[in-house]
Amino acid sequence: MAVILGKTTNKSWKPYCGNFVQARHGVIYRVSYAHGKRPTTVLIGCQKRGCGNNFFDLRASIDEEWVFADGSYIRCHQHSSGARRGELRATGKSRGGTTTKIHLAVDSHGNPIDFKITGGDVHDSQAVDDIIEMLTDATYFIADKAYDSETIRTRLKQDNISPVIPKRKNAKQPDVAFDHYLYKLRHLVENTFARLKHFRSIATRYEKLARNYKSMLYLACTMIHCKLN
Numbered sequence: 762m763a764v765i766l767g768k769t770t771n772k773s774w775k776p777y778c779g780n781f782v783q784a785r786h787g788v789i790y791r792v793s794y795a796h797g798k799r800p801t802t803v804l805i806g807c808q809k810r811g812c813g814n815n816f817f818d819l820r821a822s823i824d825e826e827w828v829f830a831d832g833s834y835i836r837c838h839q840h841s842s843g844a845r846r847g848e849l850r851a852t853g854k855s856r857g858g859t860t861t862k863i864h865l866a867v868d869s870h871g872n873p874i875d876f877k878i879t880g881g882d883v884h885d886s887q888a889v890d891d892i893i894e895m896l897t898d899a900t901y902f903i904a905d906k907a908y909d910s911e912t913i914r915t916r917l918k919q920d921n922i923s924p925v926i927p928k929r930k931n932a933k934q935p936d937v938a939f940d941h942y943l944y945k946l947r948h949l950v951e952n953t954f955a956r957l958k959h960f961r962s963i964a965t966r967y968e969k970l971a972r973n974y975k976s977m978l979y980l981a982c983t984m985i986h987c988k989l990n
Contacts, residue, residue: 849971851879865957
Protein backbone atom coordinates (compact mmCIF):
# COMPACT_ATOMS: atom_id res chain seq x y z
CA MET A 762 0.00 0.00 0.00
CA ALA A 763 1.57 3.24 -1.11
CA VAL A 764 1.72 6.05 1.45
CA ILE A 765 2.09 9.58 0.14
CA LEU A 766 3.31 12.43 2.35
CA GLY A 767 2.08 15.80 1.32
CA LYS A 768 0.30 18.98 2.35
CA THR A 769 -3.47 19.15 2.39
CA THR A 770 -3.51 22.87 1.58
CA ASN A 771 -3.31 22.19 -2.14
CA LYS A 772 -6.08 24.21 -3.75
CA SER A 773 -6.83 21.41 -6.21
CA TRP A 774 -7.94 19.14 -3.36
CA LYS A 775 -11.54 19.28 -2.23
CA PRO A 776 -12.87 18.32 1.22
CA TYR A 777 -14.57 14.95 1.15
CA CYS A 778 -16.48 13.44 4.08
CA GLY A 779 -14.47 14.65 7.09
CA ASN A 780 -11.01 13.05 7.08
CA PHE A 781 -11.41 11.94 3.47
CA VAL A 782 -10.33 14.15 0.60
CA GLN A 783 -10.74 13.86 -3.14
CA ALA A 784 -7.73 14.68 -5.31
CA ARG A 785 -9.69 14.37 -8.54
CA HIS A 786 -12.92 12.77 -9.61
CA GLY A 787 -12.88 9.07 -8.71
CA VAL A 788 -9.68 9.14 -6.61
CA ILE A 789 -10.20 9.25 -2.83
CA TYR A 790 -7.57 9.61 -0.10
CA ARG A 791 -7.75 9.30 3.68
CA VAL A 792 -5.85 11.89 5.72
CA SER A 793 -4.28 11.00 9.08
CA TYR A 794 -3.05 13.76 11.41
CA ALA A 795 -0.32 13.43 14.07
CA HIS A 796 1.05 16.17 16.30
CA GLY A 797 4.31 17.60 14.97
CA LYS A 798 4.18 15.64 11.71
CA ARG A 799 2.96 16.29 8.24
CA PRO A 800 -0.47 14.87 7.32
CA THR A 801 -0.31 11.37 5.88
CA THR A 802 -2.56 10.59 2.94
CA VAL A 803 -3.37 7.03 1.90
CA LEU A 804 -5.11 6.10 -1.34
CA ILE A 805 -8.32 4.23 -0.53
CA GLY A 806 -10.70 4.89 -3.38
CA CYS A 807 -10.35 3.70 -6.93
CA GLN A 808 -9.26 4.87 -10.32
CA LYS A 809 -10.90 4.00 -13.59
CA ARG A 810 -8.68 0.97 -14.26
CA GLY A 811 -7.85 -0.06 -10.71
CA CYS A 812 -11.20 -0.12 -8.96
CA GLY A 813 -11.06 -1.74 -5.52
CA ASN A 814 -7.38 -2.68 -5.50
CA ASN A 815 -6.85 -1.10 -2.08
CA PHE A 816 -9.93 -2.81 -0.68
CA PHE A 817 -8.35 -6.21 -1.26
CA ASP A 818 -5.11 -4.98 0.35
CA LEU A 819 -6.76 -3.51 3.45
CA ARG A 820 -9.56 -5.98 4.12
CA ALA A 821 -9.36 -8.33 7.09
CA SER A 822 -8.91 -12.07 6.77
CA ILE A 823 -12.03 -13.77 5.43
CA ASP A 824 -13.47 -17.19 6.12
CA GLU A 825 -14.96 -18.58 2.91
CA GLU A 826 -16.17 -21.88 4.32
CA TRP A 827 -19.72 -20.51 4.25
CA VAL A 828 -20.49 -17.91 1.58
CA PHE A 829 -23.79 -16.03 1.61
CA ALA A 830 -25.02 -14.20 -1.48
CA ASP A 831 -27.94 -11.92 -2.18
CA GLY A 832 -28.99 -8.83 -4.12
CA SER A 833 -30.39 -5.50 -2.98
CA TYR A 834 -31.96 -2.61 -4.87
CA ILE A 835 -30.65 0.95 -4.63
CA ARG A 836 -32.77 3.90 -5.63
CA CYS A 837 -31.07 6.27 -8.05
CA HIS A 838 -31.33 9.99 -7.43
CA GLN A 839 -32.45 12.19 -10.30
CA HIS A 840 -28.94 13.68 -10.46
CA SER A 841 -27.53 10.23 -11.35
CA SER A 842 -29.02 10.48 -14.85
CA GLY A 843 -27.42 12.18 -17.83
CA ALA A 844 -24.08 10.36 -17.93
CA ARG A 845 -21.98 10.77 -21.04
CA ARG A 846 -22.16 8.14 -23.71
CA GLY A 847 -19.77 5.22 -23.86
CA GLU A 848 -19.52 4.84 -20.07
CA LEU A 849 -20.99 1.99 -18.03
CA ARG A 850 -23.93 3.24 -15.94
CA ALA A 851 -25.38 0.06 -14.34
CA THR A 852 -28.88 1.49 -14.04
CA GLY A 853 -32.16 -0.04 -15.06
CA LYS A 854 -35.90 0.38 -14.80
CA SER A 855 -37.77 -1.63 -12.16
CA ARG A 856 -40.88 -1.22 -10.04
CA GLY A 857 -39.23 1.50 -7.99
CA GLY A 858 -38.17 3.50 -11.03
CA THR A 859 -34.50 3.86 -11.96
CA THR A 860 -32.51 1.54 -9.71
CA THR A 861 -29.14 -0.13 -9.33
CA LYS A 862 -28.73 -3.62 -7.91
CA ILE A 863 -25.85 -4.73 -5.69
CA HIS A 864 -24.99 -8.44 -5.88
CA LEU A 865 -22.99 -9.09 -2.72
CA ALA A 866 -21.09 -12.08 -1.34
CA VAL A 867 -20.12 -12.23 2.34
CA ASP A 868 -18.09 -14.75 4.34
CA SER A 869 -18.97 -16.89 7.36
CA HIS A 870 -18.86 -13.86 9.67
CA GLY A 871 -20.89 -11.55 7.44
CA ASN A 872 -17.89 -9.55 6.16
CA PRO A 873 -18.01 -8.46 2.51
CA ILE A 874 -15.91 -10.53 0.11
CA ASP A 875 -16.72 -8.78 -3.15
CA PHE A 876 -19.69 -7.49 -5.11
CA LYS A 877 -21.02 -6.73 -8.57
CA ILE A 878 -23.38 -3.92 -9.54
CA THR A 879 -25.91 -4.12 -12.36
CA GLY A 880 -29.09 -2.42 -13.39
CA GLY A 881 -32.16 -2.96 -11.26
CA ASP A 882 -33.77 -5.02 -14.02
CA VAL A 883 -31.10 -7.75 -13.82
CA HIS A 884 -32.20 -10.88 -11.97
CA ASP A 885 -30.01 -12.37 -9.23
CA SER A 886 -29.45 -15.56 -11.21
CA GLN A 887 -27.96 -13.59 -14.12
CA ALA A 888 -25.07 -12.29 -11.99
CA VAL A 889 -24.34 -15.48 -10.06
CA ASP A 890 -21.53 -16.53 -12.43
CA ASP A 891 -19.56 -13.41 -11.55
CA ILE A 892 -20.20 -14.03 -7.85
CA ILE A 893 -18.92 -17.61 -8.08
CA GLU A 894 -15.76 -16.46 -9.87
CA MET A 895 -14.99 -14.19 -6.90
CA LEU A 896 -14.78 -17.18 -4.57
CA THR A 897 -11.46 -18.95 -4.05
CA ASP A 898 -11.96 -21.44 -1.20
CA ALA A 899 -15.70 -21.75 -0.59
CA THR A 900 -17.30 -24.93 0.78
CA TYR A 901 -20.99 -23.94 1.00
CA PHE A 902 -22.92 -21.40 -1.06
CA ILE A 903 -26.06 -20.21 0.74
CA ALA A 904 -28.66 -18.17 -1.15
CA ASP A 905 -32.43 -17.75 -1.38
CA LYS A 906 -34.94 -19.06 -3.93
CA ALA A 907 -33.92 -16.48 -6.52
CA TYR A 908 -30.87 -18.67 -7.19
CA ASP A 909 -32.92 -21.87 -7.53
CA SER A 910 -31.70 -23.31 -10.82
CA GLU A 911 -30.21 -26.63 -11.79
CA THR A 912 -27.69 -24.77 -13.94
CA ILE A 913 -26.47 -22.85 -10.89
CA ARG A 914 -26.34 -26.00 -8.78
CA THR A 915 -24.32 -27.80 -11.44
CA ARG A 916 -21.91 -24.89 -11.75
CA LEU A 917 -21.34 -24.84 -7.99
CA LYS A 918 -20.76 -28.59 -7.81
CA GLN A 919 -18.20 -28.34 -10.61
CA ASP A 920 -16.22 -25.97 -8.36
CA ASN A 921 -16.61 -28.38 -5.39
CA ILE A 922 -19.06 -26.02 -3.65
CA SER A 923 -22.15 -27.43 -1.97
CA PRO A 924 -25.27 -25.36 -2.79
CA VAL A 925 -27.66 -24.56 0.06
CA ILE A 926 -30.51 -23.12 -1.99
CA PRO A 927 -34.17 -23.90 -1.22
CA LYS A 928 -36.38 -25.08 -4.03
CA ARG A 929 -39.59 -23.41 -5.05
CA LYS A 930 -42.97 -24.68 -3.88
CA ASN A 931 -43.80 -26.06 -7.33
CA ALA A 932 -40.62 -28.17 -7.49
CA LYS A 933 -41.36 -31.76 -8.45
CA GLN A 934 -38.39 -33.22 -6.56
CA PRO A 935 -37.82 -31.85 -3.03
CA ASP A 936 -34.27 -31.32 -1.80
CA VAL A 937 -33.84 -33.95 0.91
CA ALA A 938 -30.25 -32.91 1.73
CA PHE A 939 -31.15 -29.24 2.25
CA ASP A 940 -29.30 -27.80 5.30
CA HIS A 941 -31.88 -25.77 7.24
CA TYR A 942 -29.35 -24.64 9.86
CA LEU A 943 -27.04 -22.94 7.36
CA TYR A 944 -29.98 -21.34 5.59
CA LYS A 945 -31.09 -19.72 8.86
CA LEU A 946 -27.72 -17.97 8.98
CA ARG A 947 -28.45 -16.21 5.68
CA HIS A 948 -29.41 -13.12 7.68
CA LEU A 949 -25.68 -12.30 7.75
CA VAL A 950 -25.76 -10.98 4.21
CA GLU A 951 -28.88 -8.95 5.02
CA ASN A 952 -27.08 -7.46 8.02
CA THR A 953 -24.18 -6.46 5.77
CA PHE A 954 -26.54 -4.68 3.41
CA ALA A 955 -27.99 -2.82 6.39
CA ARG A 956 -24.50 -1.75 7.46
CA LEU A 957 -23.63 -0.57 3.96
CA LYS A 958 -26.82 1.44 3.70
CA HIS A 959 -25.86 3.40 6.81
CA PHE A 960 -23.70 5.37 4.36
CA ARG A 961 -25.82 7.96 2.60
CA SER A 962 -23.96 7.63 -0.69
CA ILE A 963 -24.71 3.90 -0.73
CA ALA A 964 -28.37 3.99 0.32
CA THR A 965 -29.11 6.43 -2.53
CA ARG A 966 -27.05 6.53 -5.68
CA TYR A 967 -25.97 9.99 -6.78
CA GLU A 968 -23.09 9.02 -9.09
CA LYS A 969 -23.73 9.02 -12.83
CA LEU A 970 -21.14 6.37 -13.73
CA ALA A 971 -20.90 2.82 -12.43
CA ARG A 972 -17.17 3.09 -11.64
CA ASN A 973 -17.77 6.06 -9.33
CA TYR A 974 -20.51 4.26 -7.44
CA LYS A 975 -18.30 1.18 -7.17
CA SER A 976 -15.57 3.34 -5.63
CA MET A 977 -17.99 4.44 -2.92
CA LEU A 978 -19.00 0.83 -2.28
CA TYR A 979 -15.37 -0.28 -2.02
CA LEU A 980 -14.72 2.60 0.36
CA ALA A 981 -17.65 1.56 2.57
CA CYS A 982 -16.53 -2.09 2.54
CA THR A 983 -12.99 -1.01 3.40
CA MET A 984 -14.23 0.98 6.39
CA ILE A 985 -16.13 -2.09 7.62
CA HIS A 986 -12.96 -4.20 7.37
CA CYS A 987 -10.81 -1.49 8.96
CA LYS A 988 -13.01 -1.67 12.07
CA LEU A 989 -12.26 -5.39 12.22
CA ASN A 990 -8.52 -4.78 11.97
